[in-house]
Amino acid sequence: MVNILDVAERAGVSKSTVSRVINQPDTVKEALRLRVQQAIKELDYRPNLSARSLVSNRTNYISLIIPDITNPYFPSLTRGVEDTAKKYGYTVIVSNSDNDRKSQESVIASMIEHRVAGIILVASEMGGEKIRKLTQSTVPFVLCDRVEAEGKCDFISVDHFKLAQEVTNRFIAMGHQRIAHIAGPQNVSSAELRAAGYRQVMEQAGLTPCVTESASFTYETGQAAMEHLLNDQQPTAVFASNDLIALGAIDAIKRWGLRIPEDISIIGCDDIGYASMSTPKLSTMRLPSYEMGVEAMEMLQGKISGESTAIKHVYLDYSFIERETTRPVVSPKQIRIAVVGSLNMDYSTKLSRRPSSGETVLGGALTIAPGGKGANQACAAARAGASVQMIGQVGNDHNGRKMKTSLERMGVNTEGIRISRTEQTGVALITLDSSAENSIVVCPGANGTVDSDEILAALEALPVLKMIMLQLEIPMDCVERTVAYAAQRGIPVFLDPAPVPPEGLPEELYAKLTYIAPNSIEAELLTGIHVCDTASARAAAQFFLARGVKNAVIKLGSHGVYAANEQGEQLIPPYHVDAIDTTAAGDTFGGAFCARISDGSSLEDALHFANAAGAFSTTRAGAQPAMPSLEEINLFLQEKGDVR
Numbered sequence: 001m002v003n004i005l006d007v008a009e010r011a012g013v014s015k016s017t018v019s020r021v022i023n024q025p026d027t028v029k030e031a032l033r034l035r036v037q038q039a040i041k042e043l044d045y046r047p048n049l050s051a052r053s054l055v056s057n058r059t060n061y062i063s064l065i066i067p068d069i070t071n072p073y074f075p076s077l078t079r080g081v082e083d084t085a086k087k088y089g090y091t092v093i094v095s096n097s098d099n100d101r102k103s104q105e106s107v108i109a110s111m112i113e114h115r116v117a118g119i120i121l122v123a124s125e126m127g128g129e130k131i132r133k134l135t136q137s138t139v140p141f142v143l144c145d146r147v148e149a150e151g152k153c154d155f156i157s158v159d160h161f162k163l164a165q166e167v168t169n170r171f172i173a174m175g176h177q178r179i180a181h182i183a184g185p186q187n188v189s190s191a192e193l194r195a196a197g198y199r200q201v202m203e204q205a206g207l208t209p210c211v212t213e214s215a216s217f218t219y220e221t222g223q224a225a226m227e228h229l230l231n232d233q234q235p236t237a238v239f240a241s242n243d244l245i246a247l248g249a250i251d252a253i254k255r256w257g258l259r260i261p262e263d264i265s266i267i268g269c270d271d272i273g274y275a276s277m278s279t280p281k282l283s284t285m286r287l288p289s290y291e292m293g294v295e296a297m298e299m300l301q302g303k304i305s306g307e308s309t310a311i312k313h314v315y316l317d318y319s320f321i322e323r324e325t326t327r328p329v330v331s332p333k334q335i336r337i338a339v340v341g342s343l344n345m346d347y348s349t350k351l352s353r354r355p356s357s358g359e360t361v362l363g364g365a366l367t368i369a370p371g372g373k374g375a376n377q378a379c380a381a382a383r384a385g386a387s388v389q390m391i392g393q394v395g396n397d398h399n400g401r402k403m404k405t406s407l408e409r410m411g412v413n414t415e416g417i418r419i420s421r422t423e424q425t426g427v428a429l430i431t432l433d434s435s436a437e438n439s440i441v442v443c444p445g446a447n448g449t450v451d452s453d454e455i456l457a458a459l460e461a462l463p464v465l466k467m468i469m470l471q472l473e474i475p476m477d478c479v480e481r482t483v484a485y486a487a488q489r490g491i492p493v494f495l496d497p498a499p500v501p502p503e504g505l506p507e508e509l510y511a512k513l514t515y516i517a518p519n520s521i522e523a524e525l526l527t528g529i530h531v532c533d534t535a536s537a538r539a540a541a542q543f544f545l546a547r548g549v550k551n552a553v554i555k556l557g558s559h560g561v562y563a564a565n566e567q568g569e570q571l572i573p574p575y576h577v578d579a580i581d582t583t584a585a586g587d588t589f590g591g592a593f594c595a596r597i598s599d600g601s602s603l604e605d606a607l608h609f610a611n612a613a614g615a616f617s618t619t620r621a622g623a624q625p626a627m628p629s630l631e632e633i634n635l636f637l638q639e640k641g642d643v644r
Contacts, residue, residue: 002044002045003045004019004047007040007043007045011038011039013035021033021036021037021306022047025309026306037306046088058115058116058117059116059117060089060091061091061093061116061117062081062091062117062118062120062297062300063108063116064093064094064095064122065097065107065108065120065122066095066096066097067096067098067099067217068096068098071242072243072273072274073242073270073289074122074289076289076293077144077145077290077293078092080289080292080294080295080297081294081297083293083294084293084294084298084301085297093111093116095111099185104121112139116139117140118140118300118301118303119139119142120142120296120297121141121142122144122145123144123189140303140304142156142296142299142303143157144292144293145157145287146189147189147190152311154300154311155312155314156314157316158316160189160190160193161196161197163194163197164181164195164196164197164239165198165200166285166320167198167239167267168181168198169201171237171239172205172207175329176265176329177207178210178234178235179198179207179238180210180211180229180233180235181198181209181210181211181238181241182212182214182222182229182240182246183213183241184217185215185217194239194241194269195241198211210229210235212228217244217245218245219245219248219251222240222245222246222249222251223251223252224248225249226248226251226252226253230252230253230256235264236263236264236408237265238267239266239269241269242268242269242270243268243274243275245268246275246282246284246325247274247275250280250325256409257625258409258410259383260324260325261325261327262327262385263409263410265326266283266325267283268285269285269287270286270289271321275321275323276323280324282325283322283324283325284321284323285318285319286318286321287316287318288317291316295314330413332415332462334464335388335389335465336387336388336465336466336467337378337381337386337388337389337465337595337598338389338391338416338458338459338465338467338469339374339378339381339388340374340391340392340468340470341372341374341377341392341473341474342373342375342392342442342444342447342471343370343392343393343394343403343407343446344375344428345368345371345399345403345425345426346368346369346371346430347366347368347428348369348429348430349365349432350432350434351363351433351434352434353433369623369625370624371430371583372403372428373496373498374390374469374471374473374474375390375392375403375406375407376588376591376624376627377469377471377496377590377591378412378469380587380588380590380591380595380613380617382411382412382591383591383628383629383630384595384609384628384629385599385630386594386595386599388411388412388413389413390414390416390417392418393417393418393419393447393451394417394420395419395424395445396419397424397425399427400419400425400446403417403425404417406624410624410627415461416461418451418454419446420445423448425446426444426445426448426473427442429441429443430583432583436579436581436582437582438581438582444474447473448474449475450474450475450478452477452481452482455478455481456481456482456485465491467493467494467594467598468482468491468492468493469493469496469594470483470494471495472500473499476506479495483495483513486512487512492514492515494514494515494517494594495513495517496518496587496590497518497522498518500522500525504526505526507547510547510548511547511548512548513548513550514550515552515553516551516552516553517554517555517589517590517593518555520554523540523554524540526543526544527540527543527544529543531554531556538562538569540554541554541563541564545565550565551564551603552564556574560573563607565603570604575611575612575615575616575640577615577616579618579619581626583622583623584623584626584627585617585618587623588610588613588616588617588626588628589610589613590610592612592613592614596609596610609633612633612637613633
C-alpha cells in the first residue's frame, strides 16, 4: 500500500513537505506543490483521513445540503456526489433544508462546527451576504444547481435562463401564442432564472407573458397553479418549472376534461423517473443530475486538496426529451373538418314529468353550459381526434365569449366564428324528463343572421377539408350555398337535418349530400314515414337515396343505427348503458362519425365508433361536458368487446 514516504521519495521532497501540500497547500510554493501533487496522482496515494482530520482539524465527512429530500430529482444527484466522494475516501452526510433559509443556515453552521471537510450546497436560496461569509470560512464549499450572481464562489449548474428561452422558443415554433409559465419559488435562483428567460422570449416575440408562481416544486402546487390558469388565461401551452409541477398540472388539465397535447401542450424540467411513466408521457428538459453531483464533488475535492485554487463556474449541457405532451398548434391549412352551424348557450333543467297544456311544473337546478348543434358537433369531432374549425356567429356578449373559450378548450379552431354587432348569442332551452329524454326550444339570436358570404370566405381559407358538417339552426340560404360550394369542390357533406323546417328540405339539396343523419322523428317529418323499426328505417332511407343522397344514416336511439347506400345496408345494434342525459347523443354521434370518416375509415367502422361515442355521452350530464375523448371511446369499445 502506498504511503506518504513513497510520495516523498517519488517527488524528491521530505515527508513534512508532502504533509503540508496535503493539509496546507497554500503554504507551499506552486512549483513544489505541483510536483508533489503529480506524485500523489501517479502513485494513486490516498491519505489516511483519520490522521488528516487530526492534523487539519477536519473530518472525512462531506456535507450535502439539498432543498427537498422527497423531490425525485435529487436522489440521482446525491448518488453522483456519493459515488465520487467514496473514490476519495469520504462519507457523505445528506441534510434537508426544506427550501427554508433559516433551516439552511442552521445546517451549514452545524456542519462547520462538526468540522466537515467540505460542503456542497444545492439550489441554495442563500443571499449574497451569507455567501460572502461562507467564502470567508475555512471550509471549502461548492454551489450546485445554482448560479451565484457576483461570481465570488465556485458553482456548477445548467444555464437555467437559456433553458427557459429554448422551451419558450420551442412552443412558439409550434405555433403557440398563449404560453404560460408555472414558476417555482422566486427565492430559488434556478426558478428565478427560468421565469426571466421565459419572460424575455415572450416579450421579444410580442406575446404577453403569463407567470403563475408556485410556493414550492410539488405536485400539489402544480395542480393549484394550473387550476388558476384554466380559470383565468386558458393557455394552449405550459412550461412548468419542474416535472412535479408539470405532473400536477396534467392532473388538473384532465379534471377539466381537456386533452394533452391536443388542447394544451406541456413541457416540464428535470426528467425524473415519473416523467416517462405518466399518462401521457411528459415531454421535458433533461438535466444531468448524476453528472452534476459527480462534477460538484470533483470540484470540491480540488478545493480540499489544493489542486484547484481558482474560482470555477461550470455549466453542464441539458437536452429536450420529446414524449407525448407536446404538439404543434393545428393551423387552418391542416384542418380537415369544417362545422358550419349554430352556437347556443344551453339552459337546461330536469322535470319529474312534462307539463300539460296550460300547466306549470317546478324544475330542478338550472344548468347553463355552451351548446348549439354546430358547436356540439365541432366539440365531438375534436374530442374524437379530428382537426376542426367552427364557422358561425355569436353575439358581442358574455355568452359569446364563453362559447369561444369553451370551444378553444376543447381543441376547436375558432377563427371562423364572427361576432354580431346587433344580435345576442343564441340560446337553447332544454328540459329533461325522468327517462332522460329531452325537449329543446332554440332562440337563434346571432345564428339567425349568419352571412353566407362570410361562411364561404371562411371555407376558402381551409385548403385540405375532408368534410363539411351542417345542421339546420342557421338560415336555409346559408345551408344551400355551403352545400353547393362543397359539391363544386368535391368535398363530402354531412347534414344533421335538425330542426326540420315546416316545409321540409329543398328537393335539389338531397343530391348534393354525401351523408344525411336524421333521428327517427326527423326522418318521419322529412319522409312522412313513421320510423319505429328496421323496416320503417329502411323505407325512410330509400326515400333519401332515391333523391340522390349517397348515404342515409337513421339514428334509432335505443334501437341502434340503420345505414344504407347503393352498396347495401347495415344495422348497428345499440350499446346498453345507464343513461342519465341524452342531450348530447345525436351531436356526439355526428361529430365522432365525421372524425372517423375524415380519417379514412370505412362506413361500418365509423358507424360503430360513432354509436359508441353517442352511447357513452348519455352516461354524463350536459352536452359538451358529456362528450368522450378518443381514448375514452376506444376504451369503451374494448370493454364492449367491439375492437376493430
